[in-house]
Amino acid sequence: MKKDLAAILSALETGGQGIVASWVEEAGPKDAAMRRSMESEAGEIAKALHDALTAGADPSSLQGAAWGELKSILESLSRSRAARGQSAGDTSLFMLAMKKPLFMRLQQHAGSDSAALMESIWTASTVVDRIAQHTVATFQQAREDIIKRQQEELLELSTPVIKLWEGVLAVPMIGVLDSNRTQIVMETLLQTIADTESGLAIIDITGVPTVDTLVAQHLLKTVSAIRLMGADCIISGIRPQIAQTIVHLGIDLQGVTTKATLADALSIALQKTGWRISRETREV
Amino acid sequence: MERIPILRMGSVLLVTIQVDMQDQTAMALQEDLADKIAKTGANGVLIDISALEIVDSFVGRMLASISGIARILSATTVVVGMQPAVAITLVELGLSLEGVRTALNVERGVQLLQRARRETAVGR
Numbered sequence: 001m002k003k004d005l006a007a008i009l010s011a012l013e014t015g016g017q018g019i020v021a022s023w024v025e026e027a028g029p030k031d032a033a034m035r036r037s038m039e040s041e042a043g044e045i046a047k048a049l050h051d052a053l054t055a056g057a058d059p060s061s062l063q064g065a066a067w068g069e070l071k072s073i074l075e076s077l078s079r080s081r082a083a084r085g086q087s088a089g090d091t092s093l094f095m096l097a098m099k100k101p102l103f104m105r106l107q108q109h110a111g112s113d114s115a116a117l118m119e120s121i122w123t124a125s126t127v128v129d130r131i132a133q134h135t136v137a138t139f140q141q142a143r144e145d146i147i148k149r150q151q152e153e154l155l156e157l158s159t160p161v162i163k164l165w166e167g168v169l170a171v172p173m174i175g176v177l178d179s180n181r182t183q184i185v186m187e188t189l190l191q192t193i194a195d196t197e198s199g200l201a202i203i204d205i206t207g208v209p210t211v212d213t214l215v216a217q218h219l220l221k222t223v224s225a226i227r228l229m230g231a232d233c234i235i236s237g238i239r240p241q242i243a244q245t246i247v248h249l250g251i252d253l254q255g256v257t258t259k260a261t262l263a264d265a266l267s268i269a270l271q272k273t274g275w276r277i278s279r280e281t282r283e284v
Numbered sequence: 285m286e287r288i289p290i291l292r293m294g295s296v297l298l299v300t301i302q303v304d305m306q307d308q309t310a311m312a313l314q315e316d317l318a319d320k321i322a323k324t325g326a327n328g329v330l331i332d333i334s335a336l337e338i339v340d341s342f343v344g345r346m347l348a349s350i351s352g353i354a355r356i357l358s359a360t361t362v363v364v365g366m367q368p369a370v371a372i373t374l375v376e377l378g379l380s381l382e383g384v385r386t387a388l389n390v391e392r393g394v395q396l397l398q399r400a401r402r403e404t405a406v407g408r
Contacts, residue, residue, distance in 0.1 A: 190368030197388050225371040230364060230386035230393075 005053060007120035008127075011105035012050040019046055022101035027094045038094065041077055045098075048073050049127070059127045062134055074131065078139035082146065088139045095132035099125065155184070161192045168269045169198045170262065172237075174207030182218035186225060193231050200272060201226050202265045206237030216251040223256050232272065233257070236265035288313045290320050296328040296397055297321065297359075298390075302335045310346040317350055321357045327404075328397035329354050332390055334365030344379035351384040360385065360400045364393040 012019060020042045027042075029035035048070040053059065057066030081091050102124050110117035162170045171189050175181075189201060203222065208215065219235060226233040236259040238246075246253060259265040270277060288309060291298040297320055299313065317329065331347065351361040362385045366374075374381065385400075387393035 186372060187368060190371055193388070194368055199388060199392070221375045224380040225368075225375045228363075228371040228374055228381060228386055229366045229368065230388040 004116070004120040004123040005059065007106055007109050007116065008059075008102070008124050009050060009053055011102055011109055011124075012046055012053075019098075019101050019105060022104075023098050026100050027097035041094075042098070044073050045070070045077075045095075045131075049131075053127075059123050062130045070131070071134065074135050075138045078135045079142045082139050082142040088136050088143075091139050092132040092136045095135050096128065098131075099128050102128070161188055163196065163198070164202065164266060165270065165273070165275070167196075167198045167273050168200045168202065168266070169193065169196070170202040170204060170266075172204045172207060172262075176210075177208055177215045177218055179214075179218065182215075182222065186222045189222070190225055190229060193226065193229055198231065200232045200234070200269050202234045202236055202262065202269060204237040204262045204265070205235060205242070206239070206262070208237075208242075211242045211245055213249055213251060216246065216249070216253070220253075220256070234259055234265045234268060236260070236262045287316065290316055292320075292324060292326070295324075295326050295401075296330060296394065297324070297326045298330045298332070300332040300335070304338055305336065305343045305346075307342050310343055314346060314350055314353065318353050318357070321354060321359050327359050327401060329359050329361045330390060330393045330397070331361065331363050332365050332393075333363060333370065334367065334389070336370060337367060339370050339373055341377050341379065344374050344377060344381070348379065348381050348384060351381075355383075360397055362387050362393040362396050364388070364390050 020039060023042045023046075024035060024038045027038055029038050052066050052070050055066040058064055062071060078091055103121055106120045106124060107117060110120065160172065162172070164170045169189065169192055171185060173185065189203075192198070193201060203219065205211070205219070211219075223233045223235070234257045235253075238258055238260060257268065259268060267277075286303065286309065288299060288301060288303070290313075291300075297317070299317065301313075303309070320326070321329065329350070331350070333347075336343075347363055351363075354361045363381070364387045366386065385396060387396050
């Protein structure tokens, strides 16, 4: 084993709990809970680093099987920090805070041999930098995964086309309708109509907070497109305030079937498709 | 120039558009259809555009005017099988084809024509 590595190993070893305590001190935790979590994290990392170097891992890069344990610890650490909303800077600073106590121990170990000290500090510095870099990279990856998942969820949220009955589709619109979203809803709905050959579509706008001329225009466009494909359309979920707004704005909804609730729309839809629902009268 | 065939099924004329419509083809179809309705005395016209992927304003207007011509010759026009992309394009072009009947597929188009015929028979 090379001399510089041996020096680092002995620094990690003789330090033991010592390096963890001064490392956490260097990182500067804000409260007791944070100090405790930092202590356990630092302990794990110091141990994994020691094990990896003992197993003969190459200190110049984090490639290779010997680093696996340390890397998985770093990855889970940066994932949990990303989930807690801490910044990548804080996370890498925590890793870099290892340097000062480590270097001090290396100095004690080397004594007056400045050439050996220089060499061991250089190796130690490289390893710590690699660790910090890896943490930041994983941290960002974790963040990006979160963002990507949320974007997908949002997009799915905005366009659920539900089959209510044989030949009856429903789209519950939720949130502010802009051109982009209406476009997606319109495309998904029309495609589903074409795929399922449903003769009736219900657009429910209960979840739409406001209806202005632009939103009304979007709705009318969707209704026209549905009609062009040969299907019928009902708009439901028109609240009293929205009915007033529509009239005040002078929006012409003639030729469009409108209903107050989705239940009313469904019953009209069933009537149009020839279904009849009867309630069984029972002795109580 | 290719002409689009017009098939006769009883009192209904069936037109299946399977090529991209050029302006010339559209004009020819309009003329042929008018001749054919007058000659056969058909009371229904089915235009199947399910294979049509691209439309422009000219084709959209052609559909509307065919419907108008047919109505004058006392035939009902039903446009069937419009693709979602085509429907969106027509709406964006401001052509909502008021007065043209539509259906999801040929089968439902035929049903629609039969219903329309019954209604006019009752009206008489």
